[in-house]
Amino acid sequence: MDRVVLEYEGGSILVRGGAGTPYGRWDPRVNAYRAMGLHYRDILEYLRESGLSFDDLVLDLPPCPTLSCKVALRPYQRRSLEAWVKAGRRGVIVLPTGAGKTFIALEAIRMVGTATLIVVPTLDLLEQWRSRLEGSFKVEVGVYGGGEEALKCLTVATYDSAYMKGEILGNKFMFIVFDEVHHLPAPSYSQIGEMYVAPYRLGLTATPEREDGLHCELPRLVGDIVYRVGVDALVGTHLAPYRHEKVFVELTPEEQRLYDEQLEVFRGYLRRRGLTLRSVEDFQRFIMRSGGDPEAREALLARNRAVKIALNSEAKINLLEDLLEKYRGEKILIFTLHNQLVYRISRRFLVPAITHQTAKDERREILEKFRRGAYKVIVTSQVLDEGIDVPDASIGVIISGTGSSREYIQRLGRLLRKVEGKEAKLVEIVSKGTVETRISWRRQDKPLPG
Amino acid sequence: MLPGNLLKAKMRKGVITPVYAELTKGNIEVAERLIQAYESHIGVKKGVLKDYVSELEDLGYDYRYVRGLSILLDRRSVFRSKVEYNPVEVRRRVFESTGEGGVPTSLDARKAILEKAALNLGLRIEEVESLLYADLEDELLLEDFKPLEAERLVKWYNLALTQTLLFYSTEVKFTALGNWQRIFREVKRLGLIYEAWEEGNRCWVKVDGPLSLFKLNRRYGTALARLLPVVVKGGGWILEAKILRSGFEARRLLDFRIEELKHGRLLEAEAQLDEGEAYDSGVERDFALRFESLKTGWRMRREPEPIPVGGAVIIPDFSFEKGDGKIYLEVVGFWTPEYLKRKIEKLKMLKGLDMILAVDEELACHRTDRLRNSFDVIYFKGKVPLKPILAHLKRVEEKLKSREIREISEEAVLENLNKPVIGLDELAEKIGVMEEALKEFLENRGIPGYMALPGLLIREETLEEIALTLKQRLTNGMLSLNEASKIIETLGGVKPIVILEALGYKVKWRGIDPSAAEVKAK
Numbered sequence: 001m002d003r004v005v006l007e008y009e010g011g012s013i014l015v016r017g018g019a020g021t022p023y024g025r026w027d028p029r030v031n032a033y034r035a036m037g038l039h040y041r042d043i044l045e046y047l048r049e050s051g052l053s054f055d056d057l058v059l060d061l062p063p064c065p066t067l068s069c070k071v072a073l074r075p076y077q078r079r080s081l082e083a084w085v086k087a088g089r090r091g092v093i094v095l096p097t098g099a100g101k102t103f104i105a106l107e108a109i110r111m112v113g114t115a116t117l118i119v120v121p122t123l124d125l126l127e128q129w130r131s132r133l134e135g136s137f138k139v140e141v142g143v144y145g146g147g148e149e150a151l152k153c154l155t156v157a158t159y160d161s162a163y164m165k166g167e168i169l170g171n172k173f174m175f176i177v178f179d180e181v182h183h184l185p186a187p188s189y190s191q192i193g194e195m196y197v198a199p200y201r202l203g204l205t206a207t208p209e210r211e212d213g214l215h216c217e218l219p220r221l222v223g224d225i226v227y228r229v230g231v232d233a234l235v236g237t238h239l240a241p242y243r244h245e246k247v248f249v250e251l252t253p254e255e256q257r258l259y260d261e262q263l264e265v266f267r268g269y270l271r272r273r274g275l276t277l278r279s280v281e282d283f284q285r286f287i288m289r290s291g292g293d294p295e296a297r298e299a300l301l302a303r304n305r306a307v308k309i310a311l312n313s314e315a316k317i318n319l320l321e322d323l324l325e326k327y328r329g330e331k332i333l334i335f336t337l338h339n340q341l342v343y344r345i346s347r348r349f350l351v352p353a354i355t356h357q358t359a360k361d362e363r364r365e366i367l368e369k370f371r372r373g374a375y376k377v378i379v380t381s382q383v384l385d386e387g388i389d390v391p392d393a394s395i396g397v398i399i400s401g402t403g404s405s406r407e408y409i410q411r412l413g414r415l416l417r418k419v420e421g422k423e424a425k426l427v428e429i430v431s432k433g434t435v436e437t438r439i440s441w442r443r444q445d446k447p448l449p450g
Numbered sequence: 451m452l453p454g455n456l457l458k459a460k461m462r463k464g465v466i467t468p469v470y471a472e473l474t475k476g477n478i479e480v481a482e483r484l485i486q487a488y489e490s491h492i493g494v495k496k497g498v499l500k501d502y503v504s505e506l507e508d509l510g511y512d513y514r515y516v517r518g519l520s521i522l523l524d525r526r527s528v529f530r531s532k533v534e535y536n537p538v539e540v541r542r543r544v545f546e547s548t549g550e551g552g553v554p555t556s557l558d559a560r561k562a563i564l565e566k567a568a569l570n571l572g573l574r575i576e577e578v579e580s581l582l583y584a585d586l587e588d589e590l591l592l593e594d595f596k597p598l599e600a601e602r603l604v605k606w607y608n609l610a611l612t613q614t615l616l617f618y619s620t621e622v623k624f625t626a627l628g629n630w631q632r633i634f635r636e637v638k639r640l641g642l643i644y645e646a647w648e649e650g651n652r653c654w655v656k657v658d659g660p661l662s663l664f665k666l667n668r669r670y671g672t673a674l675a676r677l678l679p680v681v682v683k684g685g686g687w688i689l690e691a692k693i694l695r696s697g698f699e700a701r702r703l704l705d706f707r708i709e710e711l712k713h714g715r716l717l718e719a720e721a722q723l724d725e726g727e728a729y730d731s732g733v734e735r736d737f738a739l740r741f742e743s744l745k746t747g748w749r750m751r752r753e754p755e756p757i758p759v760g761g762a763v764i765i766p767d768f769s770f771e772k773g774d775g776k777i778y779l780e781v782v783g784f785w786t787p788e789y790l791k792r793k794i795e796k797l798k799m800l801k802g803l804d805m806i807l808a809v810d811e812e813l814a815c816h817r818t819d820r821l822r823n824s825f826d827v828i829y830f831k832g833k834v835p836l837k838p839i840l841a842h843l844k845r846v847e848e849k850l851k852s853r854e855i856r857e858i859s860e861e862a863v864l865e866n867l868n869k870p871v872i873g874l875d876e877l878a879e880k881i882g883v884m885e886e887a888l889k890e891f892l893e894n895r896g897i898p899g900y901m902a903l904p905g906l907l908i909r910e911e912t913l914e915e916i917a918l919t920l921k922q923r924l925t926n927g928m929l930s931l932n933e934a935s936k937i938i939e940t941l942g943g944v945k946p947i948v949i950l951e952a953l954g955y956k957v958k959w960r961g962i963d964p965s966a967a968e969v970k971a972k
Binding site for chain 1 (some may be wrong): 513538541542544545546547548549552553554555560563564579582583586587641643644645659660661663664669761
């Protein structure tokens with residue numbers, strides 16, 4: 001029999017030389033056994049245990065300097081890392097936002113001391129990790145995402161880039177850190193877990209559970225949850241306590257009239273067709289229908305107009321004015337899903353805006369100035385949603401949030417930075433009498449059109 | 451490719467078909483109006499242009515069609531921010547002023563901040579306000595637009611629509627008549643894996659990716675969609691795909707099929723192909739020119755159809771055909787000894803395949819001794835030499851000839867002899883052998899009652915009749931070549947000069963005019 005040779009091809013391991021291995025499947029297209037990159041570790045273990053001699057041509061690691069940094073871990077951070085090591089350097093650590101997950105990752109990277117990829121959900125986190133890694137290890141950091149493509153011993157990539165570049169990046173790392181790992185089990189992103197061969201894996205999140213139940217994939221893709229601490233356990237000691245307020249505003253009479261008019265078009269259509277929209281699926285079905293049916297399309301447009309009226313209500317701007325006055329001098333973050341509203345607020349109050357259209361440099365500058373206190377208020381759409389480092393914002397304002405439970409926690413988390421003697425506040429502004437439009441997108445991650 | 455929400459498709463009995471825009475007056479009119487809109491909006495804000503486009507949507511045209519066309523036209527457009535002041539700098543000044551003075555809740559406070567920033571920047575307040583977000587997408591100006599014909603836009607749309615559907619495909623199967631080198635280069639570049647086989651005299655190729663082995667995978671959809679334009683360019687194409695749709699209930703695998711015969715008139719790849727990628731190696735072009743200038747009798751074809759070998763394919767650069775003989779030539783670019791060895795092993799799997807490998811010594815990846823091999827490998831520097839290739843063709847021709855001579859029988863010749871005089875080329879083609887082989891057979895064997903003359907076979911009776919008629923005519927005086935030819939042709943003859951010479955006449959030319967040439971007995 002030929003000598004067994006392991007090769008990497010497009011997110012998979014090719015086992016040449018006729019040896020069947022665990023997870024391997026015969027691929028007649030190339031006359032070799034093939035396995036997902038995920039199983040690299042298992043295949044190596046199997047071959048070593050069976051005493052077969054083999055050539056391993058899988059890894060193609062970028063050159064690495066010695067990685068050293070000084071991280072002082074809190075006791076619970078230390079314990080979580082020990083649990084991860086014990087699990088074979090695989091697994092998920094669950095800690096509330098603000099509990100210093102980044103420090104845990106830095107220490108893990110130092111321990112492993114070799115080519116590492118950090119996968120993050122947003123461009124902000126990409127920047128944040130880059131500067132953290134550069135600051136801690138004093139090395140040049142590679143980046144995939146936001147138009148950059150550079151491979152280094154320590155590389156940060158967005159989930160999108162890590163997914164799209166899976167074929168070429170899959171064999172370049174020994175260790176992979178998934179920040180906000182609850183994104184990973186999504187049908188496309190889960191392929192990152194499958195294509196990359198990295199035997200060491202660490203997932204970090206405050207909220208591993210997914211409403212679609214796909215979190216059951218995490219053990220296969222990253223490893224089991226090895227350590228978990230909830231918000232309650234840390235509030236008061238390591239995290240600042242916070243208060244949540246809900247404020248209702250009424251539409252102006254003119255707005256209310258237009259709103260009711262548009263909504264009636266929408267509801268009239270549903271009534272005539274005997275449709276009810278109770279779930280995201282119902283709503284998607286309705287949107288599909290609007291592709292071919294002009295009446296359904298008109299109903300959809302009317303609904304979107306109604307949403308827009310409620311969202312852009314003058315009353316909300318007035319209330320925001322009051323809040324900005326009330327909390328004058330404090331650091332305030334204003335959130336809304338709708339870019340148009342972001343720019344409207346930015347123009348009205350002359351405060352910086354961050355949306356998906358904001359260039360990287362400007363985004364970085366705005367956040368940096370906010371950190372220093374040169375800017376006191378930022379208005380932003382979804383892009384800051386997760387884990388962005390805004391060390392001491394004490395007030396959050398949500399205008400017409402989606403009500404998603406995960407988003408809710410993550411947004412809170414951003415405010416939960418411990419600052420001496422401060423109580424963080426989260427104010428949610430909701431329009432009264434517009435509940436009907438809120439059907440069905442409660443659980444969606446993305447904003448509905450309009 | 452278009453965004454998924456603009457995909458128009460019908461599903462029926464497990465088959466999915468895009469709803470193509472037929473080349474109707476209405477559809478072409480919409481395209482025309484959009485093209486005009488882009489042309490007339492040069493120098494105008496993108497937001498204004500897009501508002502105009504959405505007005506067209508409200509006129510009762512399918513919004514997916516209108517928006518799809520508009521997205522394609524965006525790709526032929528240049529949008530740019532055309533302000534002299536950098537809006538980023540304007541924003542910085544304004545927001546810094548807010549940072550110093552506090553958030554303006556009243557409109558007066560707001561004005562004060564703008565005034566301060568305006569003073570700093572040397573601008574007026576109104577300018578500051580309008581510059582503040584002048585770099586947002588909607589604020590960009592349409593600077594340039596490359597128009598195209600409305601019909602081509604509709605066809606491009608249909609191609610893009612097909613690509614959008616293929617975006618959801620798990621595998622694609624196709625055949626085409628040409629463009630193979632480009633197709634396979636693209637397959638490789640896109641990181642796809644193919645299998646090839648022969649079916650109904652055509653080369654079929656199935657394409658998916660490494661991970662398709664493990665589960666239905668839409669990962670390669672984008673790459674498969676990118677193949678479409680090069681396949682379509684190949685002509686004579688048929689394409690089938692499996693489309694994975696995540697429906698409301700469950701994931702379904704649907705069939706999709708298009709072919710040039712039915713859909714070719716609706717699709718066009720030209721509008722989006724960047725011709726810059728077109729590839730033609732100088733070495734090959736140079737060889738083709740030199741070969742064509744020699745009259746070898748071999749029919750040369752560039753980029754003939756691929757040859758399936760154990761699932762993979764070999765794509766030769768040239769084929770040479772003559773009678774039953776077919777020889778391939780591949781010019782090997784960058785190579786290593788292992789690469790050549792593997793290639794030759796692959797070629798040996800194909801019994802009866804005659805392939806010449808021309809290997810450029812200057813493109814060797816390592817310094818290496820030439821491989822000693824039974825295979826015909828020609829090493830060259832710079833230019834593919836004609837001599838060894840012609841020698842190879844000659845050898846094949848000789849071998850073919852002697853085999854055919856053995857195959858020709860008297861019966862076969864007689865079966866195809868349906869007239870008194872026949873050219874050897876015509877007869878050889880009817881029998882299905884090379885002319886040279888037939889000639890040699892006739893020289894050696896002969897056919898009773900017939901006589902072989904250079905290039906033709908003639909019934910002895912006919913020859914006698916011609917001889918007699920000519921003789922009679924000559925007794926009446928001078929005979930011109932024109933006249934003699936007429937006589938011969940009336941009696942069923944061809945190639946009059948050959949026949950005249952065979953009968954012992956000679957032609958005395960005066961100038962080049964056949965009516966002035968005289969036929970005389972030797």
